[in-house]
Amino acid sequence: xxxxxxxxxxxxxxxxxxTQNGNPAALDSVVAATGQLSAQxxxxxxxxxxxxxxxxVVTLQYxxxxxxxxxxxxxxxxxxxxxxxxxxxxxRGLVVDGVVGGNTWEALIVTVRQGDSNNAVRxxxxxxxxxxxxGSVTVxxxxxxxxNTAVxxxxxxxxxxVDGVVGxxxxxxxxTGSSTGGTGTxxxxxxxxxxxxxxTLGTSSSTSGGSPRQNIVDxxxxxxxxxxxxxxxxxxxxxxxxxxxxQGMLSLAGAGNSFYITSIAGGVHSSTSDHYAGLAFDIGIWxxxxxxxxxxxxxxARNACIAAGSDPSQTFNAYNDPTGGHSNHxxxxxx
Numbered sequence: 611x612x613x614x615x616x617x618x619x620x621x622x623x624x625x626x627x628x629t630q631n632g633n634p635a636a637l638d639s640v641v642a643a644t645g646q647l648s649a650q651x652x653x654x655x656x657x658x659x660x661x662x663x664x665x666x667v668v669t670l671q672y673x674x675x676x677x678x679x680x681x682x683x684x685x686x687x688x689x690x691x692x693x694x695x696x697x698x699x700x701x702r703g704l705v706v707d708g709v710v711g712g713n714t715w716e717a718l719i720v721t722v723r724q725g726d727s728n729n730a731v732r733x734x735x736x737x738x739x740x741x742x743x744x745g746s747v748t749v750x751x752x753x754x755x756x757x758n759t760a761v762x763x764x765x766x767x768x769x770x771x772v773d774g775v776v777g778x779x780x781x782x783x784x785x786t787g788s789s790t791g792g793t794g795t796x797x798x799x800x801x802x803x804x805x806x807x808x809x810t811l812g813t814s815s816s817t818s819g820g821s822p823r824q825n826i827v828d829x830x831x832x833x834x835x836x837x838x839x840x841x842x843x844x845x846x847x848x849x850x851x852x853x854x855x856x857q858g859m860l861s862l863a864g865a866g867n868s869f870y871i872t873s874i875a876g877g878v879h880s881s882t883s884d885h886y887a888g889l890a891f892d893i894g895i896w897x898x899x900x901x902x903x904x905x906x907x908x909x910x911a912r913n914a915c916i917a918a919g920s921d922p923s924q925t926f927n928a929y930n931d932p933t934g935g936h937s938n939h940x941x942x943x944x945x
Contacts, residue, residue, distance in 0.1 A: 656786055656850050658710040662687040663887045664852050665741045665945055666785055670710055672733035673718040674698060683732070685945060715785070716778065723775045724758040727751055734776050737784040738764060740945055741854055743919070799856040800829035808863040810870040812894075819844075819876030822891070825851065826874070835875040837886045849875050849888040854919065854944040859891065861918035869911070870895035872939055884924060890943035902938045904928035915942035 658670055663686045671683040671691060679694035692708045699706045702717045710718075720730040732751040738744040744760040758774045765772045768783045776784075786796075803809055803826050811823035820828065820836035828835050834848035851874065862869065872894040875885055884890035893915075894900070899907035908927035916922050924943035926936040 654786070655710075655712040655715045655782070658687055660687050660689070660692045660708060663884075664889055665737065665854055666852075667691070668736055668740075668945075669733045669785055670695075670718070672729045672736065673720070676720055676729040676733075677718060683736075715781075719778060719781050721775060721777045722753055724753050724755070726753040731757070734761070734784065741784070743857075796851060796853050796856060797830055797832050799853065799860060800826045800851070803856065803859055803863075804830055806860070806863045808866075808868040809859060810868075810895075812870065812872050818878050820874075821876060822871045822874045825876060829856070835888065838873075838876045838878050840879050840881045840883065840886070844881060844886055847886075849886060851875065851888040852944060855889050855891065858915065858918045858920055858942065858944050862914055865914065865918070867914055868897055869893050884943040889945070890924070890941060892939045892941050894939050896940065901928075901940060904937060908940055911940040912942075915940065918942075919944060921945050 667687045668683050668685045674694045677698055681690050681694045696706050696708050722730050731753045732749055735747050735749040738760045739747045747760050762772050762774050813821050813823045819838035825835035829851045834850050837844045837847045839845040871891050873892040879885045893911050896907040896911040912927040915925050920942045926941045928937045
């Protein structure tokens with residue numbers, strides 16, 4: 611039987627399990643026993659809404675499918691996903707606003723473990739494979755021994771109880787990158803970027819939105835990054851920089867490359883740009899070579915981004931962009 615826990619009930623469960631004494635795994639065990647948890651949110655979740663895209667939207671879409679909604683898991687929060695979210699919120703007695711905040715996330719969560727086979731397992735596998743680099747995990751919806759091994763490794767690296775059960779806290783760590791230990795949070799990744807001698811972040815105050823450095827400083831301090839203003843709809847808005855992109859940036863530096871970043875979430879791009887989704891950055895100088903005009907460094911930088919996990923179909927330089935919009939930089943975008 612599945613149970614829905616109100617705020618009072620959840621508080622009692624937390625107390626009984628000892629989570630107030632620093633045991634984040636205890637609640638996962640409770641969720642494993644109840645099957646699903648829908649409650650007043652007590653964790654900090656990244657809100658998703660129409661116009662967002664990326665890995666966490668894929669997770670959302672798989673969980674909506676698990677809940678009986680019909681939609682594609684394409685990583686784009688369009689009108690179809692908005693309708694599915696509103697239908698789900700209405701069915702669960704939540705505020706029907708199309709915004710996936712803490713209460714909606716936690717109502718969607720289904721605890722999964724070895725032996726399960728469903729769309730929720732696909733969401734876990736997709737996060738592990740594409741968000742955290744567990745390349746041996748296949749996104750087939752079958753929670754087998756390989757997925758179990760990856761989950762346990764992920765839990766260990768993120769300071770969670772290592773039991774192979776994907777409950778509330780493990781879901782939260784997968785979606786937000788948050789942890790009680792380890793260095794996988796977006797804030798920690800941003801701090802590592804700020805401390806890297808190989809990554810130079812542009813500081814131009816004339817950049818629409820936030821400068822690259824300010825975007826990373828804000829992320830390191832737990833704040834969202836300011837978007838640029840390709841249209842009035844973007845002006846004044848913010849976005850949480852995605853973990854996959856920040857990890858990619860560090861991977862480039864870790865491979866021995868030095869580079870200068872001219873834009874992350876700021877700047878003027880198309881209104882649907884990956885920059886405004888927190889998924890892309892532009893490189894203006896690569897290993898000491900300016901990319902102000904087409905040269906061999908364009909090819910080297912693009913290839914390095916792809917090797918670090920960027921999406922080949924969305925990683926552009928002077929030679930593979932037919933629009934000519936990337937003649938003076940390389941654009942690297944992650945899913």
